[in-house]
Amino acid sequence: MTPASASASVALRGVHKSYGRTTALDGIELDVAEGEFFCLLGPSGAGKTTTLKTIAGLEEPDAGTVELGGREMTGVEPYDRGVAMCFESYALYPHRSAYDNLASPLRSPKYRLPGAEARTRIHEVAELLGIERLLERPVGALSNGQRQRVALGRVLVRPARAFLLDEPLSHLDAKLRQAMRAELKAIGDVRHTTTLYVTHDSVEALALGDRIGVIRDGRITQTGTREEIWHRPYDTFVARAFGRPLINLLPGTVTAEGHFGSAEGGFELPVDVPAAPGTAVQLGVRPRDITLGEAVGGALELTGTVYVTEVLGRATEVTVRLGSRHLSLVAPRAAAAGLRVDDPVRLSVRPESLLLFEADRPERPGRRITP
Numbered sequence: 001m002t003p004a005s006a007s008a009s010v011a012l013r014g015v016h017k018s019y020g021r022t023t024a025l026d027g028i029e030l031d032v033a034e035g036e037f038f039c040l041l042g043p044s045g046a047g048k049t050t051t052l053k054t055i056a057g058l059e060e061p062d063a064g065t066v067e068l069g070g071r072e073m074t075g076v077e078p079y080d081r082g083v084a085m086c087f088e089s090y091a092l093y094p095h096r097s098a099y100d101n102l103a104s105p106l107r108s109p110k111y112r113l114p115g116a117e118a119r120t121r122i123h124e125v126a127e128l129l130g131i132e133r134l135l136e137r138p139v140g141a142l143s144n145g146q147r148q149r150v151a152l153g154r155v156l157v158r159p160a161r162a163f164l165l166d167e168p169l170s171h172l173d174a175k176l177r178q179a180m181r182a183e184l185k186a187i188g189d190v191r192h193t194t195t196l197y198v199t200h201d202s203v204e205a206l207a208l209g210d211r212i213g214v215i216r217d218g219r220i221t222q223t224g225t226r227e228e229i230w231h232r233p234y235d236t237f238v239a240r241a242f243g244r245p246l247i248n249l250l251p252g253t254v255t256a257e258g259h260f261g262s263a264e265g266g267f268e269l270p271v272d273v274p275a276a277p278g279t280a281v282q283l284g285v286r287p288r289d290i291t292l293g294e295a296v297g298g299a300l301e302l303t304g305t306v307y308v309t310e311v312l313g314r315a316t317e318v319t320v321r322l323g324s325r326h327l328s329l330v331a332p333r334a335a336a337a338g339l340r341v342d343d344p345v346r347l348s349v350r351p352e353s354l355l356l357f358e359a360d361r362p363e364r365p366g367r368r369i370t371p
């Protein structure tokens with residue numbers, strides 16, 4: 001497809017938005033570079049949709065500013081902002097055909113295209129989304145997943161300076177979702193249009209985002225590449241947001257030697273914790289960073305007993321009991337094949353894959369304290 005409109009950077013500065021007593025956005029700071037594919041990840045109610053609506057001009061911030069292409073958007077009507085937004089609730093015309101729904105944005109005075117060009121564009125987008133066969137059907141007669149693709153097509157068909165996509169794949173089955181993910185990524189790469197993509201699915205965010213922003217309670221906790229977010233999570237909330245099985249987080253205290261000690265787990269690890277002895281901390285280690293067997297070549301060793309095993313396709317998740325704590329690891333199926341409940345096991349972990357965090361507080365997840 002041809003890039004029909006110059007792509008624009010998107011910036012939010014200190015954006016606040018409340019609905020009555022609910023704070024939806026609590027000082028959002030965001031910079032999305034021109035042409036970037038940026039994923040905004042967060043749980044339900046975190047403020048993702050409100051962020052997109054504010055950029056589109058469908059919501060007015062109570063404070064703060066939105067910039068598109070370096071220009072402040074206060075007072076600029078949604079129609080004049082040049083962004084295309086796809087809602088989770090589709091906003092389609094149910095009695096009209098899928099083709100008509102795709103064509104309608106190209107009939108508006110601003111985006112009107114000559115007939116032949118419009119037809120080519122619609123067919124290109126329909127092919128990309130795998131809905132060519134459905135073009136003559138009324139949208140009301142399509143499945144949720146098919147409707148969702150039409151809605152996405154309606155956004156992609158028209159030239160835009162930025163695409164704002166709100167969970168555009170949420171109604172598709174797993175296989176189609178995966179295929180569409182690859183297509184979407186290709187669209188971004190080909191067209192180089194700035195894309196802000198909202199999801200609560202961390203796998204999707206890792207697969208798609210050039211960069212990812214993690215949002216919680218109306219604030220962006222961390223922005224970074226997938227490597228930064230994975231290896232250097234800002235806090236335990238970000239650490240928990242990525243990776244299945246979940247990261248292990250073991251509470252403990254800093255020992256007199258400055259190491260990590262877990263009274264409940266009945267072990268100490270000779271890693272230097274940058275906090276005073278006696279401080280409550282948490283040790284984070286991802287299940288795939290722990291291996292079964294004795295530690296060699298500078299790795300650290302833990303011993304425990306098998307609590308439960310669960311086959312995950314080609315791998316097995318093994319939950320190991322350490323004192324009164326549990327630790328989960330993912331091992332190749334063959335390595336875990338002979339394990340029975342209560343078998344003693346040795347675990348090995350490389351010191352560089354350990355993360356240390358402050359203890360969680362009721363209102364604030366513990367921040368990372370390792371560099």
Ligand SMILES: Nc1ncnc2c1ncn2[C@@H]1O[C@H](COP(=O)(O)OP(=O)(O)OP(=O)(O)O)[C@@H](O)[C@H]1O
Pocket residue numbers: 019022023024042043044045046047048049050051200
């Ligand atoms: N029009 C509105 N009136 C009142 N409260 C609203 C309105 N829109 C959003 N909110 C509230 O603002 C907060 C943020 O909502 P938002 O829809 O942005 O979250 P989200 O991260 O997109 O969630 P989800 O993933 O469930 O769509 C929520 O507490 C929500 O209930």
